Amino acid sequence: MIHECWAQSTKEYESVRAFLKKHDLEFEPQASDTILIYDDENLVGSGSLDEGVLKCIAVASDRQGEGLLGTILTALVKRANERDFRHLFIYTKPKNEKLFKPFAFYPIAATESVLLMENRRHGIKTFVKSLPGQRSGVVGSIVMNANPFTLGHRYLVEQALQQVDELQVFVLSSAKSIVPPAARLRLVREGCADLDRVYVQDSSNYLVSSATFPTYFLPKDTVAEANAGLDIRIFIDYFAKELKITKRFLGTEPLSPITDSYNREMLALLPSEGVEVIVLQRKETQGEVISASRVRALMQQGNVEQVRPLVPDSTYQYLASEEGRRLFYTEKT
Template sequence: MIQCAELNLSIEKNKETAAAFLKGHGLRMEELERLFVLRDEKGNWVGCGGRYRNVLKCFALDETRRNEALLDTLVTALVTDSYRQGYEDLFIYTKSGYGEMFASFGFSPVADTGSVVLLHRGSNTVGKVLQRMRVEISPSDLVGAIVVNANPFTKGHRYLIESSSRKVDKLIVFVVENDASRFPFRDRYRLVRDGVSDLKNVHVFPSTQYIISNATFPSYFLKEKEMADEQHAILDSLIFKEYFVRHFNIRMRFLGEEPIDMTTNLYNSTLLKVLPPECEVIVIPRKTLDEKVISASTVRKELDKGNFDAIRELVPDVTYRYLEENYGKHS
């Protein structure tokens, strides 16, 4: 008889056992909040499945026991646990071709790269989420879009948004909603919104959970990190093209030139391959100060040093006030 039980991940030995089991199935251990394990009558592991926030992942099953409805037991346990934690919209990333295994549990495909597929279950489908974003767009409007993390909002972000806004009738700025950055989403969103409030053709929205971030994209079933990054970029590009471009009639996606970060470079090059011809991709040169690009990472480094004089040169007033109030000597 198969037993299903939660594994205590606070015990290091348990994590090592889980990592070894996953490795034996060609998978990597990732950050998890829950991991449910299936054991046979002798106590041997025959399957496992985990959850991080509202993403179900790290599914591994003994090949010899695949006809015993083990997946049903795991998914039921994880979905029940997710609901108890208040997650009503759930996602699964799995290998392409495996998506049908989860159809009977109410999961529907969102996008498929040919290597990985994203599945969703819940009432907040991508279509319903987009319908709640209200922007008056006429058929003749030239619409552009930008996705920013703004961790925090800098003069470089402001320059990118302002420069792009001059090229279109309406510009939609999506601020990455996933809270995996130093500054919380609510603050990043407010700083961007307030920092461009004078640009009347600019509309700022949360990115939603459908513009995927590295923090929630599980690379555990892709052996090479470069391949994982590439598939993440392709998946994100496909979702943006299939849903966001169509909904807002976006004809231009603006990117900041990236001379430093290789992952962002890969992401930008993927967008250049996937989005055209429906959506033109335009790369804007980065704003510089003393011949150095202005970056949020530089702001964070100066903040760690308490160097507010340097920060003042890099960020708009709205960001400077926020940093001084929350991280200054008198905060």
């Protein structure tokens, strides 16, 4: 008899890992929910949810064609909606595209090993076309998490702006960071409000997200390489193409191995696609790079005043507020 449940115990997660391994899939521990489909005591299907991304989906080879895939997708979509995720993605292998098309998922981009689909027809094209910008002259871009926005980020924007006619600054939309996405976007806009020719944009989960680049959100000591080919492909095929971006600016990355690996992948892939990659030296103070991780560490230690020289006034006011302090108090405890 078929029944379903949500994984909760270590034993259940180990069963999922072993089941997925038979299908050449790796379980991704950042998933918030994992559905298990059993026939009596036998695990015959599984799927996971990571923010609005459906992934790690597999059905036992001898049970395919029985509607179990639909059961898994229905459960995951329902759980995603309960968590207020309406724009959904599927992260899977390219060979599986035909399996998910009947469920109204449409392909966005693929590499040799990964395919990304979404539940909005022409969703990414519609989104990118809606972004403001002149789309003329020399257009550059920066992609940042800004968790939170610092004077180091501001310095990169200022340096990049000197080399372009228009600068597109994309702020990540993932909710996995300590500072919520809406606050991060607002702080970047406030921190760049006096700069002409700068467009600060929401990336809407299409750039460096749980959908396009899941390894970015794993603990930094668990991943050796970024494996960011899908994210880079999306940037090239949609953002650079529509917005006429010919330069992408990066800050040197002495602190995060995963970001450094991502930067190296961009240096290897973007120039052949007509996008020059320019690496800028990070701003320092007292011999240390100004970084968001440094700011977060100080906040978690309760050293709010030591944050002041590292961030714009708008960021400091937010971090010093009750809302800002609460974020780091919760994180610390």
